[in-house]
Amino acid sequence: MHGPVMIDLLGTELCAEDITRLRHPATGGVILFRRNYASVEQLYRLIREIHELRSPPLLIAVDQEGGRVQRFREGFTRLPPPAAILPFCDGDVARARRVAHELGWLMAAELRAVGVDFSFAPVLDLGLGISEVIGDRAFDETPEQVASLAMAWMLGAREAGMISVGKHFPGHGAVRADSHHELPVDERPLETILHQDAHPFRRLISAGLEGIMPAHVVYRCCDERLAGFSPFWLQTILRGELRFNGVIFSDDLSMKAADATGTPAERARAAIAAGCDQVLVCNDPTAAEQVLEALADHRDPVSLTRCVRLHGRPAPDRQQLRESTRWHRAAGLAANILQQREDELPL
Numbered sequence: 001m002h003g004p005v006m007i008d009l010l011g012t013e014l015c016a017e018d019i020t021r022l023r024h025p026a027t028g029g030v031i032l033f034r035r036n037y038a039s040v041e042q043l044y045r046l047i048r049e050i051h052e053l054r055s056p057p058l059l060i061a062v063d064q065e066g067g068r069v070q071r072f073r074e075g076f077t078r079l080p081p082p083a084a085i086l087p088f089c090d091g092d093v094a095r096a097r098r099v100a101h102e103l104g105w106l107m108a109a110e111l112r113a114v115g116v117d118f119s120f121a122p123v124l125d126l127g128l129g130i131s132e133v134i135g136d137r138a139f140d141e142t143p144e145q146v147a148s149l150a151m152a153w154m155l156g157a158r159e160a161g162m163i164s165v166g167k168h169f170p171g172h173g174a175v176r177a178d179s180h181h182e183l184p185v186d187e188r189p190l191e192t193i194l195h196q197d198a199h200p201f202r203r204l205i206s207a208g209l210e211g212i213m214p215a216h217v218v219y220r221c222c223d224e225r226l227a228g229f230s231p232f233w234l235q236t237i238l239r240g241e242l243r244f245n246g247v248i249f250s251d252d253l254s255m256k257a258a259d260a261t262g263t264p265a266e267r268a269r270a271a272i273a274a275g276c277d278q279v280l281v282c283n284d285p286t287a288a289e290q291v292l293e294a295l296a297d298h299r300d301p302v303s304l305t306r307c308v309r310l311h312g313r314p315a316p317d318r319q320q321l322r323e324s325t326r327w328h329r330a331a332g333l334a335a336n337i338l339q340q341r342e343d344e345l346p347l
């Protein structure tokens with residue numbers, strides 16, 4: 001039985017402190033960062049060692065969206081940012097959907113070939129030109145186009161054996177503040193948020209979206225709490241109105257926006273009480289240990305059943321993948337999008 005906490009690692013190899021935390025009964029998964037990656041071979045060994053520590057194996061995740069947010073680079077295909085897809089296709093939405101599908105497949109196929117279960121993606125926020133932390137991570141500025149392209153991306157990833165985690169519910173695109181460093185507050189009315197920002201989430205949920213990460217944003221018209229600590233957003237809206245039955249992940253509890261919620265242990269308990277199935281604690285080993293101890297006895301059979309479904313399906317090994325015609329086509333497509341984007345940048 002695994003617990004509700006997803007933690008990170010110190011470096012490219014497991015140290016004694018990592019192993020102790022990974023074996024803790026409250027640990028349910030691992031999120032990998034760029035500091036944990038040196039080469040494909042090293043990553044494969046690291047993941048195998050993590051898997052050998054627990055049975056069933058711990059979940060392994062990463063942020064591999066493309067563009068600015070791609071933790072594994074050398075040895076993996078460089079992925080374009082989502083915002084580059086529609087311009088590459090000259091606004092042809094049907095073609096853009098096909099491209100998004102292949103890029104979702106490519107991202108997932110490469111990660112599954114080394115044993116990563118899933119990426120925290122796609123970003124379902126609207127690219128309104130307000131939030132710099134979202135920026136070109138968004139597929140488009142309109143709810144319908146974001147939903148359409150993200151849906152294709154999700155289906156491509158699913159074809160490669162990987163689930164998807166949409167973020168940041170109900171939408172981070174309309175606030176300027178970066179929740180990594182300060183507290184964003186969205187003053188818009190509930191009707192606007194549900195009609196616009198939540199539309200992509202609603203669409204992907206209807207197609208079986210497996211995971212969602214709420215935003216570290218306060219939507220003051222509805223609740224003074226961050227969405228990830230809000231029963232209103234997670235239970236009344238997400239579970240109730242939108243009928244989402246997948247896994248809810250907190251965003252990183254160590255981010256600055258979460259400070260007002262209390263100590264790391266208090267944040268973790270508040271997120272679980274609000275409706276999160278798993279909480280993330282990153283870049284702070286002391287906080288991770290506090291959260292693990294706080295949730296050592298937490299057991300929720302419903303959450304556990306949801307999380308079990310997140311393991312990736314069996315996939316071809318890396319050599320087989322890179323010998324396939326589809327991989328060559330998809331990797332070439334990614335390179336072409338990036339080249340066009342670079343050609344269009346001002347000198």
